[in-house]
Amino acid sequence: MTSATGPGAHASASSLGRMVRHMLPYLRQQKKLAAGGVLAMLTEVVLRVAEPWPVKYVIDALSVSLGARLDGDLAPATLWLLLVCGGCALALAMLRAMASFLTTLAFALTGSRIATRLRADLYQHVQRLSVQYHRTTPQGDLVQRLVADIGRLQEVAVTAGLPLMGNMLTLVAMSGVMLWLNPPLTLCVLGCAAAFVLATRYSAPKITAAARKTRKQEGALASLAHETLGAIAVVQAYGLESALSRRFAGANQKSLTEGVRARRLAAALERATDVLVALAVGTVLFFGGLQVLRSEMTPGDLVLFLTYMKTTMKPLRDVAKYSGRIARAAASGERVMQVLRQQPAISNAADARPCSEPVRGELHFDRVWSDYGGAPVLKGVELHIRAGEHVALVGASGAGKSSLAALVMRLQDPARGEVRLDGRPLRSLTLASLRAQVAVVHQEPVLFAMSIRDNIRMGNLAADETAIVAAARQADALAFIQVLPAGFDTVLGERGETLSGGQRQRIAIARALLRDAAVVVLDEVTSGLDSRAAQAVLNSLDRLIRARTTLVITHDFDVAMRCERIIWLEDGRVVESGPRDALLAGDGRFARWGAERAPATRSTEGKYDD
Template sequence: MSGGHIPFSHKVRSVINAKPSKGSIWTMLRQMFNRVPSKWKFSSLILCIMLFISLLEFSIPQLTQYTIDKIIPEKKYDSLIWVGTGILGAAILLALLNYFNSYIVSKVGQKAIMDLRNSMYEHIQRLDMKFFDKNRTGDLMSRLTNDVNLLQQLISSSMLQVVTDTVTFVAVAVYMLFINWKLTIVLLFTFPFMFYITRVFGKRIRMSFRSVQSSAGDISNQLQDSISGMRLIQSFTNEEFESIRFAERNHENMVANIKSVRLRSMFGPVIDLLNNIGLVAVIVFGAWQVMEGAFTVGLIVAFLAYLRLLQSPVRNFSRVISIVQQSAAAFERITEIMETQPEISDKGNAIELPSIKKQIEFQSVDFAYDESVPVLSNLNLTMKAGQITALVGSSGAGKSTITNLLIRFYDPQQGTIKMDGLDIRDVSLKSIRSQMGIVSQDIILFNGSIRDNIVYGKLDATDDEITESAKAANAHDFIKAFPNGYDSQIGERGVKLSGGQKQRIAIARALLKNPQIIILDEATAALDTESEHLIQEALSRLLVNRTSIVIAHRLSTVQNADQIIVLEKGSVHEKGTHEQLLTSNGRYRQLHDLQFPQLKAAIT
């Protein structure tokens, strides 16, 4: 990246060699501080502001003590104006500095959070398909949105609050010890209890927040599944069933939140009780010392003001600790993602894959998505460059898996895959995937215009190129029939289009990319006979001198393939042309007779 910017994922790995423990709040704070742009200039500025704020806060009790001990007994009426002006001026400056401090920290915090979310999104995009197979979409969305938002609260205000309160607490405590150590010791005797209670409650609060965020992820998963599958839900009239399932997830989230609220509700009053005990001790001991003539009334009033300055950080911390612990739980969930490394990645010395000129080879390939269920077993096959290779066979025979391995969505457990003699694990992922265009039965279209979805195949394509690819896919005519033509909005996942229209837009997108290798995975399954014929005709012209891999159950779509490979139980059962396989009376002939029983007698 430009400008020496280091992605968050790299910083996580450089600072944390192992997964942070559940008690690593300081690690989290350090990580977030590292995201602050120009952090040392920012820190110097904020430190100067905080020191000035501390001086102003010290001045007000001093002026109060001076008024009580000097001005009132000596009746210095003229001095009252100056004292009042000083206190009012200090209050105005405090308000302005606190505003400026809060605004600067929030602004810088927003930039850091934006950078974190961008880095996390970039990192997720680099992860392999196995990661997405294991993780629910809703939970990933929750981590990328809700969990990052919790860190936004921390860095925008709470981090400043913690630092400011810590500086204030230490400075006031040291000053009070210098002024009168006896009264200060009396005042501070409750603080060890506060720290212990904060430690105990902090651990429990974080555990409760972890449950809250986990249950929030479950709700996101449920929502993502139900909203995307609403057509299925309503067609099966399962609205009540889904409502019950959602209510269960919602109830779990409510229970987790109530437990969290109970802990926070207990924590604040306990801290307030200890603060009030300290206040009572100061008043009783101080009043006794005043009556003995050891202290002045002004000193006691000043100490009560200093006590407020001491108790305010503790009281604030009892509030901030909830945000800190909540953020710590979110940080753990974010770090789990950021520390996940893709199993499919470029080698350090990966080379660029040249354009395919000869062939693609699968040599003794074994693969399983789940180790207990093998999908491919000792698979050996060759696909010639510039030819159409069709993969047919029963469901689960491994047809789509072959293309998944070819694209390197996964790597085989055994064996090698070569392109023109190069092991695809030795070449860069980008150079492999840039040569491929994919159209599958499960069409993925983005919420936007038809133009947006076609141009995704080539982001810098001209209007003429977009139109030509649409014409080649026989999509131009129906696109122009829409009121807004290519700028027509298609809705989420292309809901405003028919199945055949979506397929043709996806084919236009693949053709616009102009790839060396085109993979058609049941690409014509959703088309009517006329549309299928038109697209097959277009593909027969455009796929000349390109390597084409066609997966189909409908054998009518593969009869003109240069090579048909019949797969059974993850291995090549037979191969040849359409005519050769029909005369061999093997598995292909059986599949053909099942689909075209009217031709069976004629062939025999």
């Protein structure tokens, strides 16, 4: 159990404080709108303070008319007095309603704009985080933080934060008026308020902790659903529906348990607040009634004081009512801040400059070491690749082939050593200009749920229709695109699943062609394709890599034989490097690997030679 002054309370207040500090720059961007909302709120508070006074005058006047003796030579009720007080009450209510409307509108717009900007910044920030981060972070949970958690922050800011802010201002104003009206009764009310503060300090950390666990479980649920639906073909093929449903149900039950606990704690606080409010009302009725009987205050004063007291106690009710929402918002805010505090592993150096044009594509790896998860992958690699050279990176899985290519794109940086492009260290180049010089075709081509035209245009967002069609033609994709009912306007399914593997690869090649980069990385581009589709893809690649520096990552001997130079990696080191024919004629690893293949498999030998 966490006490009110224990670590839980401090952690909750600290995290809430960090979240508020992080939101201040966004709030400053909307300072005019927010200031207008504050002004409208202050107007509403003033009108709320003034609103009960017509009732006081009417009650006192009616009491005098009924024969009561009141101090202050109060006049009896008249038609004119009733009319004026009724009109004032109506006018004050209407003005307060208008001020309340303007306050709600101003703060709703402020909250929406802040949430929109925060979500955009978070999305941009997430895209800058390292590939390693994304590999170890559940994607469903990231989406939950990006969409649901920021949405909850916005909702609570408008539905709970705004009313609480206004009511706290009202509490201060009303308390001042009550002290002026009757200090002894005010002390009774403040005593009940103090008891509420103690109850809140005891309950709030527990509610926040339960809400934090709920949000964590909801994130786990989203990740599980994302993972399952993303692999639905495997799930159905292996008959895993029941097993995964049970796993989802278990996670769902945990989320339900924590959610119910948070709501139970919030409900208990709310009921305790009702008791405290009732105690305050009863105390004021008793002692205030005695004062009226002693002629120490008028009946109108008692009604006025009771009205102020009930208005003053409203913030206490709201804190209890909204405590669950506020706790869930605090938990959501923590989750958003956790992502924003993640620093990108790769960023522009202070003195980074754009690539000079034109880029030739010469690469030099100077005693490069790299690691993955703390374990060394590349170990002192020394390698020079000439501009326009076609190089096959071969070797067993885990030898470091993909790490070598990742270094070229600065998806990771060397732990030691240096990689240079055209003699310039990669760290001295801006990320955008460097990556603009590299085109990648992956083993599993990544296509987006948009039209074929837009998928190809992703290679060069400034490309016109003529360039897009030309790229599709060069990639041997134009024929099958034109057969589709909507042609280039055909919208693909998620990850391009509506196309065959070979068609997806050719769309990816067209995108790479449109990029017109100096360096091309081909990562197992024919893996999983039948011989006919693989041959079509390889023919398309001939046009892509012509006169470009090309790194071909492959386990396919035929694909390796299409390159003019072979680099054999083993345990993070280059153990063989040289012309294809020279290595094949020797007795090294590549020659032994080639000897295991039938001669007939070498029909495509030399295809990549210029």
